[in-house]
Amino acid sequence: MLASISSSVLRGVDGVPVTVEVHVAGGLPAFTVVGLPDTACREARDRVRAAILSSGLRWPQQRITVNLAPSGLPKAGSGLDLPMAIGVLVASGLLERERVDDVAFLGELGLDGAVRSVAGTVPLVDALAPSTVVVAPTCQAEAAVLGRHRVRAALTLAAVVAALEGTAEWMPCPAPVGGVEGPSSWEVGDLSEVRGQPLARRAIEVAAAGGHHLLLVGPPGAGKTMLAQRLVGLLPPLDPSVALETTKVHSAAGERLPAGGLISRAPFRAPHHGSSMAALVGGGSSWLRPGEISLASGGVLFLDELAEFAPAVLDALRQPLEEGRIRLARAHGAVSFPARFLLVAASNPCPCGNAGTPQLCRCSEAARRRYRRRLSAPLLDRFDLRLGVQRPDVDRLTGQGAEEGSEAVANRVSVAREIARRRGVGANSDLSGALLDRHAALDPSGRALLADALRQHRLTARGVDRVRRVARTLADLSGEVGPLLRDEHLSVALYLRAEPEALLGAES
Amino acid sequence: MQLGDEPLNELPGTGSAPSRARFGGNPPDVDLHAACVVALLALPGMGPARLERLLTWCGSGERAWHQVTAGAPAPVVGAPGRQGSSSNLAARWREAATGVDPVARWKAHRSEGVDVLVKGKVGYPDRLVDDPEPPHVLFGRGDLGLLGRPAVALVGTRRATPYGLVLARKWGAALASSGVAVVSGLAAGIDAAAHQGTLDAGAGPGFTVAPIAVVGTGLDVVYPASSRALWRRVADTGLILSEAPLGTKPEPWRFPARNRIIAALADVVVVIESHERGGSLSTAEEAAARDRMVLAVPGSVHSPASAGTHRLIAEGAGIAVGVDDVLSALGSRRPVPLPEREGRPGHAGSARGRASAVDPDEQVVLDALGWEPTVLDDLVHRTGWPIEVVCTVLDRLRRRNLVTQDGLWLTQRGDSAEP
Numbered sequence: 073m074l075a076s077i078s079s080s081v082l083r084g085v086d087g088v089p090v091t092v093e094v095h096v097a098g099g100l101p102a103f104t105v106v107g108l109p110d111t112a113c114r115e116a117r118d119r120v121r122a123a124i125l126s127s128g129l130r131w132p133q134q135r136i137t138v139n140l141a142p143s144g145l146p147k148a149g150s151g152l153d154l155p156m157a158i159g160v161l162v163a164s165g166l167l168e169r170e171r172v173d174d175v176a177f178l179g180e181l182g183l184d185g186a187v188r189s190v191a192g193t194v195p196l197v198d199a200l201a202p203s204t205v206v207v208a209p210t211c212q213a214e215a216a217v218l219g220r221h222r223v224r225a226a227l228t229l230a231a232v233v234a235a236l237e238g239t240a241e242w243m244p245c246p247a248p249v250g251g252v253e254g255p256s257s258w259e260v261g262d263l264s265e266v267r268g269q270p271l272a273r274r275a276i277e278v279a280a281a282g283g284h285h286l287l288l289v290g291p292p293g294a295g296k297t298m299l300a301q302r303l304v305g306l307l308p309p310l311d312p313s314v315a316l317e318t319t320k321v322h323s324a325a326g327e328r329l330p331a332g333g334l335i336s337r338a339p340f341r342a343p344h345h346g347s348s349m350a351a352l353v354g355g356g357s358s359w360l361r362p363g364e365i366s367l368a369s370g371g372v373l374f375l376d377e378l379a380e381f382a383p384a385v386l387d388a389l390r391q392p393l394e395e396g397r398i399r400l401a402r403a404h405g406a407v408s409f410p411a412r413f414l415l416v417a418a419s420n421p422c423p424c425g426n427a428g429t430p431q432l433c434r435c436s437e438a439a440r441r442r443y444r445r446r447l448s449a450p451l452l453d454r455f456d457l458r459l460g461v462q463r464p465d466v467d468r469l470t471g472q473g474a475e476e477g478s479e480a481v482a483n484r485v486s487v488a489r490e491i492a493r494r495r496g497v498g499a500n501s502d503l504s505g506a507l508l509d510r511h512a513a514l515d516p517s518g519r520a521l522l523a524d525a526l527r528q529h530r531l532t533a534r535g536v537d538r539v540r541r542v543a544r545t546l547a548d549l550s551g552e553v554g555p556l557l558r559d560e561h562l563s564v565a566l567y568l569r570a571e572p573e574a575l576l577g578a579e580s
Numbered sequence: 581m582q583l584g585d586e587p588l589n590e591l592p593g594t595g596s597a598p599s600r601a602r603f604g605g606n607p608p609d610v611d612l613h614a615a616c617v618v619a620l621l622a623l624p625g626m627g628p629a630r631l632e633r634l635l636t637w638c639g640s641g642e643r644a645w646h647q648v649t650a651g652a653p654a655p656v657v658g659a660p661g662r663q664g665s666s667s668n669l670a671a672r673w674r675e676a677a678t679g680v681d682p683v684a685r686w687k688a689h690r691s692e693g694v695d696v697l698v699k700g701k702v703g704y705p706d707r708l709v710d711d712p713e714p715p716h717v718l719f720g721r722g723d724l725g726l727l728g729r730p731a732v733a734l735v736g737t738r739r740a741t742p743y744g745l746v747l748a749r750k751w752g753a754a755l756a757s758s759g760v761a762v763v764s765g766l767a768a769g770i771d772a773a774a775h776q777g778t779l780d781a782g783a784g785p786g787f788t789v790a791p792i793a794v795v796g797t798g799l800d801v802v803y804p805a806s807s808r809a810l811w812r813r814v815a816d817t818g819l820i821l822s823e824a825p826l827g828t829k830p831e832p833w834r835f836p837a838r839n840r841i842i843a844a845l846a847d848v849v850v851v852i853e854s855h856e857r858g859g860s861l862s863t864a865e866e867a868a869a870r871d872r873m874v875l876a877v878p879g880s881v882h883s884p885a886s887a888g889t890h891r892l893i894a895e896g897a898g899i900a901v902g903v904d905d906v907l908s909a910l911g912s913r914r915p916v917p918l919p920e921r922e923g924r925p926g927h928a929g930s931a932r933g934r935a936s937a938v939d940p941d942e943q944v945v946l947d948a949l950g951w952e953p954t955v956l957d958d959l960v961h962r963t964g965w966p967i968e969v970v971c972t973v974l975d976r977l978r979r980r981n982l983v984t985q986d987g988l989w990l991t992q993r994g995d996s997a998e999p
C-alpha cells in the first residue's frame with residue numbers, strides 16, 4: 073500500500089514542500105529512505121521505528137520504502153520523522169487514509185514517541201499546502217504566525233494518532249497574539265539617558281532615520297554600546313513583509329520567538345568578536361543556519377571592538393552590505409539569507425583606547441599601526457557616519473535641562489523614513505545616481521563647501537555622495553522639503569563623517 | 581560739639597531732647613549710631629573714606645546725621661573741586677536726607693532679614709577689625725557663622741574663557757568640600773562659576789561649606805541680572821554681604837571698594853583669570869596690602885584672559901595649578917607681599933587686533949573654544965546652540981584659518997588671520 077504525507081524542509085530560510093511517500097510491500101522486512109536525505113534524515117528510520125513501537129502501535133514486518141519527493145532536493149534535519157511515522161501507519165493500514173487528507177505534519181520524534189519541535193517552523197509552515205498542520209506543542213504559536221493554517225498539536229505520536237482518529241482531543245491551541253515584540257524600551261534604554269554627547273545623539277538619530285551605517289570610535293567608557301542600543305529604540309516597527317522575513321530567519325535559526333510569534337520590532341544583535349564565521353554570516357555542515365547578520369535583518373547589527381574581528385569575517389560583510397543578502401555556496405548549489413541590517417560598529421582608537429586624547433595613549437607607534445591596519449579602507453568606506461566619542465566631561469553631564477527622549481526622536485525618524493519611501497527607497501542611504509541628484513542637489517555654495525572639504529582632506533572623492541545622503545537625512549529631520557541641500561546640513565554631515573585618519577590615526 | 585548745635589536749632593520741635601523727637605521713640609533694641617550710619621551710607625557719593633572722616637569729625641552717627649540734615653558745609657565733604665564744591669555736596673546730602681527716618685530705615689533692614697554688622701560691636705567680622713579701611717557697617721543676609729571659617733577668595737574676570745570657568749567651578753567645589761568658605765563677588769564669569777561650583781558640591785552628599793558673596797549693590801538689588809538665581813541660592817545657603825544699604829544701585833566705584841572687603845575676608849586670594857587691566861587685579865592688590873596670600877593661575881600665553889594672572893606671577897604671586905596649592909597656601913598662610921605695580925604701562929592685548937575681522941557669532945564660538953584643544957561636543961554644550969549653527973560658524977572660522985583641527989580636536993589659532 074502507498075501513502076503520501078505532506079511536509080516541508082528548510083532550504084536556507086525558506087521552506088520547500090516535500091511529499092513523504094511510504095510504500096509497504098511484502099518481502100523481507102526492511103526500511104529504506106531514498107531522495108537525498110542527510111545523516112539526520114537517514115537516522116529517522118531508527119527514531120520512527122522506536123517511536124511507533126513505544127507508542128504501543130504495531131511495526132509492520134514488511135518491506136518499507138520511504139521516498140522524499142522531489143527527489144533532487146537535499147533534505148536536512150529531523151522534521152520529517154513525524155510525517156514518516158504517519159506514512160508508515162497509513163501505508164500499513166493502521167490509520168485510515170481519510171484521517172490524513174488535507175493534513176500536513178512537521179516534527180521530530182523521540183524514541184519514546186514524544187513529538188519534538190523543529191527549527192524553522194514559520195518558513196516550514198509557510199510552504200505547506202494543506203489547510204491543517206500538526207506540530208509539536210512547543211511550535212504551536214510559531215506555526216500560527218502566518219494565520220493560514222489550522223494548527224494542531226499533541227505531545228506524543230500516540231496522541232497524534234488518537235486525535236486523528238477522533239478518540240482524543242488535540243492540545244488546546246494558545247490564542248494567536250498579534251503582539252508587538254522585540255527589544256522593549258526597557259531593554260534598550262531611553263535616549264534621554266544619553267547626556268553631554270550632542271553629536272552622538274544626532275548621529276544615532278540620523279543613522280536611524282536614513283539607514284546610515286555608523287562607526288563610533290572612542291575610548292572604553294565613552295558609551296558606545298549604550299548609543300548602539302538606544303539606536304534600535306529609534307527604529308520604526310518593521311513593515312509586515314520585513315517582519316515576516318525576519319521572523320522566518322529567527323525561526324529557521326532556531327531562535328526563540330516572542331510570545332506573539334511575529335517579530336515586529338527591529339532586532340538588535342551584538343555578536344562577540346570571537347564568534348565563528350558560521351555564527352556570524354551563516355553556515356553549518358549539514359543544516360544551514362542563518363548567522364547573526366541575518367538575525368539582525370531589519371534591525372541593528374552591533375559589532376563592538378570592530379578591529380578585533382577576524383579579517384575574513386569583516387571581508388565577508390562587504391557583500392551583504394552591498395546587496396542586503398548573504399550568499400553561501402554549498403555542494404548542492406548556493407543558498408542566500410536576507411541580511412539587510414543597519415551596521416553599527418565601535419572601535420577603540422588604538423589598543424589602549426586613549427589615542428583620541430593627546431598625551432594619554434600608551435601604545436607604541438608600531439602597535440597603533442598594526443591596530444589601524446585591521447580596519448580596511450573599503451570597510452571604513454561603508455560607514456556614512458563616522459564619529460569620535462569621548463567620555464563626557466562632568467561639566468557637560470551636569471546642568472542644563474532634560475535631554476529629548478526616544479519617543480520624540482522616534483517620531484521624527486518615522487516621518488523621515490516615510491519621506492524616503494515616497495522617493496522610492498527604503499531609506500536615504502539607498503539614494504544613488506539620478507535619485508540622489510534629484511533629491512540631494514548641490515547649489516554653488518554647497519559645491520564650494522564640499523570642494524573646500526576635499527582640499528582640506530576632510531573628505532575623499534568617494535565620500536561625497538555619502539555626505540550628500542547624510543545631509544539629505546539631516547534636512548528631512550529638520551523639516552526641510554526642498555531638493556537643494558543647505559550649507560548647514562552639509563557642514564554637519566561633514567562633522568558626522570570624520571575621515572578615518574582623524575579617528576584612528578594615519579594608515580601607515 | 582559746637583558745630584552740631586546750630587543746625588539742630590533749625591529743626592522744628594527741637595529743644596533739650598532733639599534726638600528723641602527726630603528718631604520717633606527710640607525703642608531700646610535700636611542702635612541709634614548704627615541706624616544713623618545706615619542712613620548716611622544711603623546718601624549720594626557717600627563712600628567708606630568720606631563716611632569715616634565724617635564720623636571721626638562728628639564723633640558719632642547721630643551727630644553726623646544732624647550735621648547732614650542741617651546741610652552743614654563741613655570739611656568732611658572733601659576738597660573743593662572734586663565732585664562739585666563742598667557746599668554743593670552738602671546741599672545734595674541735605675536734600676537726600678530730608679524726611680528720612682534713620683530708625684525706620686534700620687528697622688526696614690531688620691524686617692528684610694538683613695543683619696547690620698557695626699564696627700566695634702559684637703558680630704563684626706574679626707578679619708576686618710584691624711583692617712586699614714574697614715567698612716563702618718556691613719549688611720549681611722544668611723549664615724554669619726561662615727565668617728569664622730577658613731576662607732579663600734576665588735576671583736577673576738567677567739570675560740572668562742571655558743578654561744577659567746571650568747577651573748573656577750571645580751576648585752570652588754573642591755574647596756567647599758575641604759571645609760573652606762569660598763568668597764567671591766557674584767559677578768558674571770569666574771565669580772559666578774566659583775560659587776556655582778561650591779553650590780553644586782553642596783547639593784551632593786558629604787560635608788561642604790556654603791559660599792560667602794560680597795556684592796557692590798544693596799542686598800535687594802541683584803546685579804548683574806543674570807546672577808539672580810545664583811544670588812538667591814547663595815543667600816539661601818550661604819552668606820551675602822554688602823557695604824551698601826538696601827536699595828543701593830550699582831555704581832562703578834562700588835566694585836573696586838567691594839574688592840577690598842573680599843580681600844580682607846579671605847585668608848588666601850586666588851586670581852583664576854584676569855585680563856591685562858582686570859578688576860580682579862585690584863582685589864590682588866588689596867589682598868597684598870593686607871598681608872593676604874595671593875595666588876594666580878597660569879594660562880595659555882595666547883589667552884588675553886590670562887595676561888593679568890601672568891603679570892601677577894611675574895610680580896611675585898604664588899602659582900596655583902591645583903586645589904592642593906590653594907589648600908597648602910591656606911595651611912601656611914605665608915603672606916607674599918606684592919611689589920608695587922605703579923609706573924608699569926600695560927600693553928594692549930594683541931589678540932584684540934583681529935577682533936574686527938570676527939563677527940559676533942564667530943566671537944562666541946571662539947570664546948567657547950578657549951585656548952585649549954576642544955571637541956565639537958564641548959562647543960555645542962558651551963554655546964548652547966544647535967549643532968547646525970555651531971558647525972556653520974566653525975566652518976567660516978576654519979576657512980580663514982582662525983581655527984584648525986587635529987584629529988577631533990579643534991584649536992584656536994592665536995596668531996595669523998587670513999590664510
Ligand SMILES: [Zn+2]
Nearest residue numbers: 422424433435
Ligand atoms: Zn593607545
